[in-house]
Amino acid sequence: KNQVEQSPQSLIILEGKNCTLQCNYTVSPFSNLRWYKQDTGRGPVSLTIMTFSENTKSNGRYTATLDADTKQSSLHITASQLSDSASYICVVSAGGTDSWGKLQFGAGTQVVVTP
Amino acid sequence: DSGVTQTPKHLITATGQRVTLRCSPRSGDLSVYWYQQSLDQGLQFLIQYYNGEERAKGNILERFSAQQFPDLHSELNLSSLELGDSALYFCASSAGTSRAGELFFGEGSRLTVL
Numbered sequence: 001k002n003q004v005e006q007s008p009q010s011l012i013i014l015e016g017k018n019c020t021l022q023c024n025y026t027v028s029p030f031s032n033l034r035w036y037k038q039d040t041g042r043g044p045v046s047l048t049i050m051t052f053s054e055n056t057k058s059n060g061r062y063t064a065t066l067d068a069d070t071k072q073s074s075l076h077i078t079a080s081q082l083s084d085s086a087s088y089i090c091v092v093s094a095g096g097t098d099s100w101g102k103l104q105f106g107a108g109t110q111v112v113v114t115p
Numbered sequence: 116d117s118g119v120t121q122t123p124k125h126l127i128t129a130t131g132q133r134v135t136l137r138c139s140p141r142s143g144d145l146s147v148y149w150y151q152q153s154l155d156q157g158l159q160f161l162i163q164y165y166n167g168e169e170r171a172k173g174n175i176l177e178r179f180s181a182q183q184f185p186d187l188h189s190e191l192n193l194s195s196l197e198l199g200d201s202a203l204y205f206c207a208s209s210a211g212t213s214r215a216g217e218l219f220f221g222e223g224s225r226l227t228v229l
Binding site for chain 2: 034036041042043044045046049089103105106107108
């Protein structure tokens with residue numbers, strides 16, 4: 001079972017509207033959580049990285065939240081633009097000494113912004 | 116531009132063949148990671164190298180191998196190719212040992228096996 005679950009799988013929003021993507025994880029011990037944006041056929045680009053002590057982090061119109069107690073994170077997109085159409089991937093890094101490179105990737109949420 | 120360079124961008128080959136994908140990490144980055152992304156699938160971790168040494172292994176097939184050279188560039192070798200190996204192969208790099216460090220991805224190499 002995937003240790004990082006994202007919802008919804010896909011969504012369509014009108015340009016200018018807001019949306020929120022969800023990420024639930026079971027990775028333990030927890031080190032950090034990242035959100036990436038991946039345009040079709042391109043490499044993922046980092047939006048935010050949050051550690052255990054951080055509740056929220058913003059990057060322009062993107063705001064990520066983290067609740068380490070409930071092991072949930074969300075990514076909020078404000079005033080969406082056509083260029084926001086992409087897959088948004090939640091990635092959780094485990095702590096501990098044997099977690100090198102073993103980032104746990106969610107399957108991504110495909111966002112389509114329509115005019 | 117992430118600073119991570121991958122070549123070739125596209126590659127078409129036949130089943131049973133062998134190919135080599137190359138990755139140059141960002142200047143100064145010691146860690147290199149390889150990922151596979153099949154059509155409409157999430158990123159699957161293959162292998163990580165740190166300063167020339169293998170550090171972590173994921174779901175990498177025995178037909179696949181990788182190495183990191185003294186100049187820190189890395190190569191992923193895929194042999195006895197099968198149709199199911201068709202995918203985007205991404206390389207990523209990070210500065211060093213911190214798990215909280217930023218991970219930078221290349222633009223990927225698209226492999227098509229016919």
